[in-house]
Amino acid sequence: MDPEVGWGLDFCKDGSHLNCLRPGESIQNRAGVNMDLAYHRWGAPAENSPAKSRILLLHGMGGTGSLWRPIAAQLEESFDVLAPDQRGHGGSQVAALPGGRLKPSYSPIDYAQDVAETLEKTGFHPCWVVGHSMGVRTACALAHLRPEWVQGLVLVDLGMDGLAGGGLGETLGTFIRKLPERFETREQARTYMNAHCPDASIAQYLMAVSVAGPADAGGGIRFPFDHSALLRTIEAARGTSLSHWVEAAAARAIPVLALRGARSQVWSKPDFERDRKQMPAGLPIQFEEVEGAGHGLPFEKRAEFVARLVRMISGG
Numbered sequence: 001m002d003p004e005v006g007w008g009l010d011f012c013k014d015g016s017h018l019n020c021l022r023p024g025e026s027i028q029n030r031a032g033v034n035m036d037l038a039y040h041r042w043g044a045p046a047e048n049s050p051a052k053s054r055i056l057l058l059h060g061m062g063g064t065g066s067l068w069r070p071i072a073a074q075l076e077e078s079f080d081v082l083a084p085d086q087r088g089h090g091g092s093q094v095a096a097l098p099g100g101r102l103k104p105s106y107s108p109i110d111y112a113q114d115v116a117e118t119l120e121k122t123g124f125h126p127c128w129v130v131g132h133s134m135g136v137r138t139a140c141a142l143a144h145l146r147p148e149w150v151q152g153l154v155l156v157d158l159g160m161d162g163l164a165g166g167g168l169g170e171t172l173g174t175f176i177r178k179l180p181e182r183f184e185t186r187e188q189a190r191t192y193m194n195a196h197c198p199d200a201s202i203a204q205y206l207m208a209v210s211v212a213g214p215a216d217a218g219g220g221i222r223f224p225f226d227h228s229a230l231l232r233t234i235e236a237a238r239g240t241s242l243s244h245w246v247e248a249a250a251a252r253a254i255p256v257l258a259l260r261g262a263r264s265q266v267w268s269k270p271d272f273e274r275d276r277k278q279m280p281a282g283l284p285i286q287f288e289e290v291e292g293a294g295h296g297l298p299f300e301k302r303a304e305f306v307a308r309l310v311r312m313i314s315g316g
Contacts, residue, residue, distance in 0.1 A: 037118045038091025039084035040065045043076035047123065053151070053313055054124055057083040058115070060133025061233060062176075062202075062225050064090035064209050071298060074306045079313075082124050086138060087114050088229025090209075106233040108240055112141030116149075125149035128313055132156040132298055133266065137237065140245040143254060152255045153246070154309060157264050157295050159271040160243040160278075167268035171198040173234045176227065182213060183221040199265050201296035208299075243278065250283035257286050257312050261293035261300070 046052040055075060057068040065083030072081045085092040087104060092114070104110065115138060119125045126149050131139030136158035143150045159166050175198055183189035189210060193203035206223060213222040250256050258275070260267045276287040288308075290301055298305045 036092075036121070037084040037086065037114050038065070039082055039118060039122075040069070040072075041083075041122075042069075042072040042081045043079055046080040049080070052078065052080050054080045054082065054127035055309075055313075056115070056119070056124065056127045056129045057081065058129070058131040058135030058138050059083070059086065059089070060135055060205065061230055062089070062206050062209065062223065063132075064224055066090070067205070067208060067299070070302060071306060074302070075310075078310075080124070082119075082122065082127070084115060084118055086111055086135070088226045088233065090224045093226050093229070105236065106229055107236040108137040108141040109145070110236075111138040112145050115142050116146050119146070119149060126151045128152045128154070128309075130154040130156065130298075130309065131158075133158050133295065134233065137240065137242060140242045140249070143249040144245045147249060147252050147254065150249065150254055152312060153249060153257070154312065155246070155256065155258045156305075157259065157261050157267045157297050158242075159267045160246065160275045161241045162271065166266040167264070167271065168198045168266055172202075173231065176230050176234070179223075179227065181222060181227060182218065186210070186221050189221045199295055201261075201264075201294040201300070202266075205296060205299075243275070246285065247279065247283065250279075250285045253284065255284040255286075255312065257288065257308070259297060259305075259308070260287070260289045261295055261297040262289045262291045263294040264297070266295045 044052065046054050057065070057071065059065060059067055064085045068081075068083040072083065075081050087093075087110065088106060111134075119127070125146070128151050129139045129142060131137070131154070133156070136155045139153055139155060143153055175196060178196070180192070183192065186207075190203075190207055193207060197203035197206070209225075210221050210223055213220045246256055246258075260272045272287065272289070279285050279287075290297055290304060293301045
C-alpha cells in the first residue's frame with residue numbers, strides 16, 4: 001500500500017491539491033495583508049440546510065486544508081465542512097503592504113485571529129472545531145477568542161504544554177531548518193524523509209502535501225509552505241500552555257475530546273497521562289487513545305476517527 005494513500009493523494013491524482021475540486025465544491029484564495037485565508041468548503045452550506053452542523057478542520061504544521069478531503073468526503077452528506085490553509089501554509093502565504101513586505105508573527109493567537117476573521121466573513125459559526133497537531137493550538141486559541149462560536153473541540157495528538165514538536169523535542173525544528181525547499185523527484189523527496197524526518201507520520205504528512213514545482217522555477221517537488229513561517233511557529237509555541245484555554249472552554253460547557261494515537265511520539269504516553277490528570281474533575285473533557293495510530297491519527301484511522309467525531313457531535 002502506498003504510504004501516502006489516506007493523506008489526500010487518493011483524491012488528488014494530478015498532484016495539484018488546490019485544483020482537485022469536485023463539482024459544487026469551492027475554494028477561495030484571498031490571502032493578503034490581513035492574512036485572509038484560502039480555504040476549501042465541502043457539503044451544502046448549513047444556512048441552506050438548518051439541520052446540518054458545521055465542522056471546522058484545522059491542519060497541522062506543514063499541511064494544507066486539502067489534506068482533509070478524504071475526511072470531508074465521509075462528512076459532507078450530513079455536515080457543512082470548512083478546511084482553511086492556515087497562515088504560512090498553502091494559499092495563505094502572502095502578506096503585503098504598500099511599499100514593502102509585512103512579516104507576520106506566528107503565535108497561536110495570530111493563527112486563531114485569522115481563522116476567526118474567516119469564520120466571520122463566511123458566516124461559518126457556530127461550529128465544531130477539529131485541530132490536528134499544530135491545529136490544536138489554533139483550535140484552543142480560537143475557543144479563547146470566540147467561545148460563543150465554538151460548539152465543541154476535538155484536539156488530536158498534541159500535548160497541552162511543551163515544545164511544538166512535543167515528544168520529538170528540538171528534532172522537529174532541526175529537521176525543518178535543514179529540509180530542502182525543492183527535490184528533483186518524488187522518490188528523492190521520499191528517500192530524504194525516510195532518512196531524516198524524526199517521525200514517520202510527519203514524513204507521510206509532508207509527502208502528501210508536496211506538489212510539482214512550476215516549470216519556470218525548475219520543476220521538481222516542492223512543499224506548499226513558507227519554511228521560515230514554520231520555524232517562527234515553532235519558536236512562538238515555546239512556553240505556550242493550552243491547559244488554561246481548554247479548562248476555560250470546558251468551564252463554559254464546551255465539550256472537549258482529546259485524542260492521542262497510541263503509537264504517537266509527538267504526544268507521549270507520560271505527557272498524555274499528565275495532561276489528563278491535571279484537568280479538574282467534573283468538566284466535559286474526555287481523553288482517549290486510539291490503538292494502532294500514530295501522530296497521523298485522523299488519516300491513519302480515518303473511519304474510526306470520523307465515527308468518533310460524529311458520535312461526539314451527536315452527544316456521545
